[in-house]
Amino acid sequence: MTQIVDALAALAQETRLKAYRLLVEAGPEGLPAGRIGEALQLPPATLSFHLAHLSRAGLVKSRQEGRFVLYSADFPTMNQLVGYLTENCCRGSSCAPTAKGVRNEALPRARRRA
Amino acid sequence: MTQIVDALAALAQETRLKAYRLLVEAGPEGLPAGRIGEALQLPPATLSFHLAHLSRAGLVKSRQEGRFVLYSADFPTMNQLVGYLTENCCRGSSCAPTAKGVRNEALPRARRRA
DNA sequence: GCGTCATTTCCATTATTCTGGAAATATGGA
DNA sequence: TCCATATTTCCAGAATAATGGAAATGACGC
Numbered sequence: 127m128t129q130i131v132d133a134l135a136a137l138a139q140e141t142r143l144k145a146y147r148l149l150v151e152a153g154p155e156g157l158p159a160g161r162i163g164e165a166l167q168l169p170p171a172t173l174s175f176h177l178a179h180l181s182r183a184g185l186v187k188s189r190q191e192g193r194f195v196l197y198s199a200d201f202p203t204m205n206q207l208v209g210y211l212t213e214n215c216c217r218g219s220s221c222a223p224t225a226k227g228v229r230n231e232a233l234p235r236a237r238r239r240a
Numbered sequence: 241m242t243q244i245v246d247a248l249a250a251l252a253q254e255t256r257l258k259a260y261r262l263l264v265e266a267g268p269e270g271l272p273a274g275r276i277g278e279a280l281q282l283p284p285a286t287l288s289f290h291l292a293h294l295s296r297a298g299l300v301k302s303r304q305e306g307r308f309v310l311y312s313a314d315f316p317t318m319n320q321l322v323g324y325l326t327e328n329c330c331r332g333s334s335c336a337p338t339a340k341g342v343r344n345e346a347l348p349r350a351r352r353r354a
Numbered sequence: 355g356c357g358t359c360a361t362t363t364c365c366a367t368t369a370t371t372c373t374g375g376a377a378a379t380a381t382g383g384a
Numbered sequence: 385t386c387c388a389t390a391t392t393t394c395c396a397g398a399a400t401a402a403t404g405g406a407a408a409t410g411a412c413g414c
Contacts, residue, residue, distance in 0.1 A: 135401095137245075137248050138252040139249075159361060159362095171362080171405075173361085193359065211321070215318055216319070217267075249371095253371090272390080283373080284374085285391095289392095292392085356413105360409100360410085361410080361411105363408065364408085366405095371400070
């Protein structure tokens with residue numbers, strides 16, 4: 127649960143959410159830190175602070191490449207997060223209100239989206 | 241995006257996440273505030289603060305019933321949140337790294353969970 | 355080794371959030 | 385009306401997070 131709270135906190139900040147989204151867009155290759163700071167117009171210290179935050183939460187990985195540090199989204203962690211929310215905060219696959227322990231499959235005549 | 245950040249921030253706190261989970265468990269009927277405070281061992285002011293936070297973020301609704309205020313999870317909001325994360329932070333339905341704009345359906349021989 | 359560029363660490367400041375006691379407000383019953 | 389109970393608001397103190405300048409570290413080429 128601490129992990130989940132940490133991941134949520136990491137994303138619950140506009141700058142970090144934007145940075146994370148950039149990294150998602152960039153795919154597994156990732157981006158050099160500097161390019162993120164450039165896109166987001168952040169002074170280096172601030173950028174580093176936020177990237178470290180995302181990193182602590184396990185949402186991004188980093189690797190050195192030449193003189194650059196490449197950051198990339200850690201998809202499995204996001205997968206876990208979405209999984210947790212779906213499992214524990216939605217009672218089933220689409221956040222429809224269901225009876226205790228009952229999955230959407232068992233919902234009585236509830237319209238389900240594709 | 242502000243809405244998303246607000247929802248994330250609301251859940252990014254252990255007490256509130258616990259409270260929210262209780263409400264999810266309780267289903268659409270919801271729970272009186274006092275019962276949540278009891279379950280979580282919170283002084284009234286603290287409880288009220290956190291419930292108000294969840295409420296501002298749109299994650300819970302409240303209604304007066306007799307002398308009680310019943311709180312309940314707002315499932316559509318959580319649905320939106322999960323939807324946003326899946327759409328914008330996962331590149332497809334299961335957070336698998338995919339090429340830009342490509343959905344999981346198009347992933348080359350990627351193992352998919354049921 | 356030296357200069358350059360990329361990134362991080364250090365540090366102080368400011369801003370925001372969390373906490374909970376005490377008082378206020380609301381509701382229903384006697 | 386008065387009392388008991390439920391919840392919120394008010395307030396202040398404590399804790400945590402965000403910001404960014406300046407200096408330190410690291411990596412590369414010469």
